[in-house]
Amino acid sequence: xxxxxxxxxxxxxxxxxxxxxTCNYTNYSPAYLQWYRQDPGRGPVFLLLIRENEKEKRxxxxxxxxxxxxxxxxxxxxxxxPADSATYLCALYNxxxxxxxxxxxxxxxx
Amino acid sequence: GAGVSQSPSNKVTEKGxxxxxxxxxxxxxxxxxxxxxxxxxxxxxxxxxxxxSAPDKSGLPSDRFSAERTGGSxxxxxxxxxxxxxxxxxxxxxxxxxxxxKLFFGSGTQLSVL
Numbered sequence: 548x549x550x551x552x553x554x555x556x557x558x559x560x561x562x563x564x565x566x567x568x569t570c571n572y573t574n575y576s577p578a579y580l581q582w583y584r585q586d587p588g589r590g591p592v593f594l595l596l597i598r599e600n601e602k603e604k605r606x607x608x609x610x611x612x613x614x615x616x617x618x619x620x621x622x623x624x625x626x627x628x629p630a631d632s633a634t635y636l637c638a639l640y641n642x643x644x645x646x647x648x649x650x651x652x653x654x655x656x657x
Numbered sequence: 658g659a660g661v662s663q664s665p666s667n668k669v670t671e672k673g674x675x676x677x678x679x680x681x682x683x684x685x686x687x688x689x690x691x692x693x694x695x696x697x698x699x700x701x702x703x704x705x706x707x708x709x710s711a712p713d714k715s716g717l718p719s720d721r722f723s724a725e726r727t728g729g730s731x732x733x734x735x736x737x738x739x740x741x742x743x744x745x746x747x748x749x750x751x752x753x754x755x756x757x758x759k760l761f762f763g764s765g766t767q768l769s770v771l
Contacts, residue, residue: 551699579757590661590748590762591700598757636699640757644713645690649699 549574553637553648561656566624568651570637573618575646577639580613582622585634585650594635595622627655659683663749663763670739671771678734678766682751690760691724691734692748700748706732708754739770 552571560566570580578599583591597604597613597620604611610623624631634650662681670676682689687708692700702716706726717723721739726732736743746767750760 553699581757581759583760588764590750590764591760592762593759596757596759638700638760643707644702644705644716645760646702647692647700649697 549646551575551637551639551646551648553635553651555649555651557652557654559654559656560627562627562629564627566627566631566653566655568622568635568653570620570622570648571618572639575618575639575641577641579640580611580620581638581640581645582609582611582620583636583638583647585636591636591647624653627653629655629657631655661749661751661761661763663747663766665766666764667767667769669769669771672741673738675735675737676739676768678736678747678749678768680732680734680749680751680763682730682732682749683761684730685753686751686761687729687754688752688758689726689732690750690752691732692750693745694748694765695745703734703747736768739768741770744768744770 550573581596582594585591595611608625612621634652636650637648638645664679689706691703705713721737724734746765748765750762752758
């Protein structure tokens with residue numbers, strides 16, 4: 548069966564450190580992978596997109612990697628801030644639809 | 658409007674009643690998606706509209722669920738004979754008509770079936 552797995556346990560880190568979130572998938576061949584941020588009571592907000600032929604993408608303090616052999620994407624936030632605290636969702640684009648993981652909650656402590 | 662608008666933001670209904678949820682996408686966005694998010698869970702795909710093409714209904718969990726999109730703009734998700742397991746946040750998203758294009762989400766409708 549098709550699965551998208553994100554660590555269900557919250558990630559707690561200290562302000563200023565780098566947060567690394569993982570997205571693993573099975574039985575998908577996504578052409579694109581996206582990361583979204585979701586705050587309580589709000590819809591997800593798009594952060595980054597990476598294509599299957601790209602290894603790495605950066606935007607300001609954010610970095611995404613995409614390994615189609617390992618079927619894994621890593622999402623990094625450098626110099627993390629308390630305002631980065633939220634749930635982060637990965638989404639795979641396959642057969643004209645986006646399939647979402649359940650998200651990982653990030654807590655950045657001052 | 659500037660973003661995707663959903664109404665109502667909250668809906669409490671009794672088991673067995675029908676409900677309608679509305680989504681007003683960003684102007685010019687031809688793709689529209691409905692997702693369902695249960696507490697602590699990921700987004701579950703329900704239905705996808707793309708332009709004038711037939712919608713992809715492969716995610717609808719039962720025949721009690723239906724959706725339509727009038728004039729390529731506003732969409733309505735209807736749940737008939739609601740059940741308690743239908744309680745969730747229903748999210749609508751729209752995007753431009755490009756492969757893999759990012760989604761813009763509304764704030765969702767919190768549905769509670771008593």
